[in-house]
Every structure is written in C-alpha cells, then in structure tokens.
Amino acid sequence: MWLLVASIADEASLGQRDALMRLATWTEAGRFGSEPILRNERFALLTIPDLHLYHDNIDREAEIALGQRPDVVVFLSKHRSESKTPSLAVHPLGNFTEAQFGGQPRRLVPSAPQVMTDTLRAIRREARVLSYAVTFEATHHGPYLETPAFFIEAGSTETEWRDFRASEALMRALLSVYPRAVRIGIGIGGGHYAPRITDLAFARDIAFGHVVPGYALDTMEDAMFDEVVAKTPGAEFVYLHRKAIDKGVARRIEAAFVARGLPSVHEEDLPALP
Numbered sequence: 001m002w003l004l005v006a007s008i009a010d011e012a013s014l015g016q017r018d019a020l021m022r023l024a025t026w027t028e029a030g031r032f033g034s035e036p037i038l039r040n041e042r043f044a045l046l047t048i049p050d051l052h053l054y055h056d057n058i059d060r061e062a063e064i065a066l067g068q069r070p071d072v073v074v075f076l077s078k079h080r081s082e083s084k085t086p087s088l089a090v091h092p093l094g095n096f097t098e099a100q101f102g103g104q105p106r107r108l109v110p111s112a113p114q115v116m117t118d119t120l121r122a123i124r125r126e127a128r129v130l131s132y133a134v135t136f137e138a139t140h141h142g143p144y145l146e147t148p149a150f151f152i153e154a155g156s157t158e159t160e161w162r163d164f165r166a167s168e169a170l171m172r173a174l175l176s177v178y179p180r181a182v183r184i185g186i187g188i189g190g191g192h193y194a195p196r197i198t199d200l201a202f203a204r205d206i207a208f209g210h211v212v213p214g215y216a217l218d219t220m221e222d223a224m225f226d227e228v229v230a231k232t233p234g235a236e237f238v239y240l241h242r243k244a245i246d247k248g249v250a251r252r253i254e255a256a257f258v259a260r261g262l263p264s265v266h267e268e269d270l271p272a273l274p
Contacts, residue, residue, distance in 0.1 A: 002043050002115075003062050003070035003147075004174075008035075009051040012078030012154045012161035019167040020045060024175055032065050043175075044070065052077065052143060053102035059147035072112045073147050074119075074174065079137075079155025086160050088127055088170055089153045089193075090120050091137035092209065093144075094231065096216040096224060102142020106224060108231040111139075111209035112148035114179035117201050119152065122173035124202065130165060136187070136194045136201065138213035148233065179207075183270070184234040186262070187211040188253055189241035196241040204270040209235060214244055217253060225256045237265045 006017035020026075026038040026045065035047040044066055048055055052075045063069040079089055094108030103109070124134040137153075152174060154166045187197035187208045194211045201208060209232030212220070229235055238257045240250055254264040 001066070001068055001070050003059070003073045004043055004045045004076060005052055005058055005073060006045065006047045006076045007052045008047060008049050010076075010078050011158070012167070013052070013076040015162060015164060015167040016076040016152075016154070016171055017045065017047065019164065019171040020175075023168065023171055030065060032061075037065060053141050054143060056103070056142065056144045058143065059145045059149075070147055072115050073145060073149040075149065075151045077151050077153045078161045079153035081156040084156050085133055086131060087133040087135060087155050088123050088166060089135050089137050089151075089155070090116050090123070091151050091153075092116065092139040092211060093142065093149055093151065094139050094210070095141070096139070096212070097219050099142060101140070103144045104142075106227070107144060108139065108210060108227050109145055110148040110231045110233060112150050113184045113207035113209040113232065113234065114182065115148075115177060116150040117207035118177045118179045119150075119173055120198070120201055122176050123170060126169040126173045126176075127166070130169060132160075132166060134198075136198045136208065136211055138192050138194050138211045138216075140192075182207050183236050184209055184232065185237045185239050185265070186228055186232050186235055186257070187241075188238055189214045189217065189245040189250075191244075194241075196244070197239070200239060200267060200270070203273060204267065205273045206270050209233070214241075217245065217249055220253070220256070222256075225260060229257070229260050229262065235262060238262050239265055239267075
C-alpha cells in the first residue's frame with residue numbers, strides 16, 4: 001500500500017488531493033483526526049491539518065489507523081523558489097546538516113528510488129503540453145519517518161499551486177506508476193535542482209535514491225556517507241556530476257563510496273532507457 005499525505009496547511013497539496021478525487025475511485029475507510037481516510041486497491045489517502053514538513057512519524061500513525069504499514073509514503077506539496085520558475089518536482093527527504101525545515105539533524109529518510117524516479121518520468125509525460133520544468137530536487141527537509149518516502153511538488157508561486165492542470169498532471173503520473181526493478185544509484189553534485197541527475201534519469205534505465213547537492217559535500221563525514229548508503233535501499237553505484245565538483249572533493253567522495261562497496265560510474269556505463 002502506498003500512503004499519500006495531503007496537508008490542509010498547503011494550498012497546492014489540497015489541489016492535488018482534489019485531483020486525486022477526480023481521477024480515481026475512493027472508499028471511506030475510517031477517520032484520521034477530523035478527516036476521512038480514503039482507500040482503493042493500491043493507495044491510502046490521509047489529510048493532516050498541519051504542514052507535513054514538521055509532521056514526523058506519519059508512517060507509524062498511519063499503521064495504527066490503517067492496520068497496515070505503508071510500503072511508500074508520498075507527500076503532496078507546493079514548491080517555492082526565488083526564481084519563480086514554473087516547475088514540477090520530486091525529491092527525497094532528510095538533512096545533511098541542521099534541521100531548519102523539519103526532520104532530524106544529520107538524518108535522512110529512506111528513499112524510494114524506483115517509485116520516485118518512475119514518477120519523475122511519468123510527470124514529464126503527463127506534463128508535456130504544460131510550460132513547466134520537470135526536475136529532481138536534491139534531498140532536503142522533513143518530516144522524519146522510517147518508511148521510504150518522497151515529495152511530489154508543484155511550484156513555484158501561488159499561480160502554479162492553484163493550477164488544476166499541474167495538479168492533475170502530477171496525480172495522473174503518480175497513479176500510473178508501476179515501478180520496475182532497475183539498477184539503483186546515488187546522485188552526487190550539482191545545484192539544488194540536480195540538472196545532470198535529472199537528465200540521466202530521463203536517458204538511462206536506472207533509478208536514483210538520495211541526491212546529494214554540491215553545497216553539502218564539504219560537510220560529508222563518515223557517518224553521513226553511511227547514512228546516504230543505508231537510506232538508499234538497494235544502492236549499487238554512485239554517479240558524480242564531475243563538472244560541478246572540485247577534483248579533490250570528487251576524489252574524496254569517490255573513495256568514501258568505494259570503501260562502502262559502491263563504485264563511481266560514468267553515463268556510458270549505464271543502460272539506455274528502452
């Protein structure tokens with residue numbers, strides 16, 4: 001069962017919840033606080049009153065309410081950026097340093113590589129007639145939970161949060177995903193929007209778990225290398241956006257992952273999408 005979490009405190013999240021109501025058939029299966037729990041064969045949909053960034057351990061609460069622990073948790077969300085670029089995005093959760101926006105300091109949430117990467121590809125397909133960038137974001141912010149999870153977001157302003165076409169594209173994508181078993185990697189380097197990692201996901205038959213941005217590399221120590229590997233289930237390799245990383249830093253990063261059994265690969269080492 002995949003758990004979808006909508007937040008009353010997030011305008012775009014409610015728009016995405018409304019899109020789910022239009023696009024799929026749901027049955028009420030109890031209450032979660034003051035809101036109904038909605039179910040179908042594959043998904044459970046919960047609505048929480050607070051902002052999901054700060055609502056830790058929703059997976060445990062859902063297990064109690066549903067009598068079943070979710071396999072994946074997907075948070076429906078808005079995205080905000082200074083550039084105000086219209087964008088549709090997915091990203092893993094966690095903090096490489098302090099917890100400024102929920103979660104726990106220097107702790108990551110298990111990623112959901114196949115589901116998240118296939119969702120990104122499906123978003124590009126569903127949004128092809130819209131003028132939105134489709135992208136990974138690097139791992140960031142809360143909440144903290146122990147179940148594989150990711151955010152799915154529309155942004156970057158109120159205009160996009162209220163755009164029912166964007167909400168429907170995101171939710172059609174999510175509902176369409178039946179992930180396949182592929183090689184799983186960890187993406188390293190680049191900016192917050194990880195353009196090289198995004199391009200690779202659209203070109204190669206792989207899935208990415210955690211995405212470590214360039215601005216976090218100087219803070220990476222042994223415990224965080226361990227955390228990135230442990231919280232990317234099934235990780236087999238790392239891919240470095242080498243042009244965006246100082247050579248000395250790249251050597252240190254590669255050596256750390258090799259020591260943990262994960263080789264550093266180049267694009268040509270990876271199979272093309274069929």
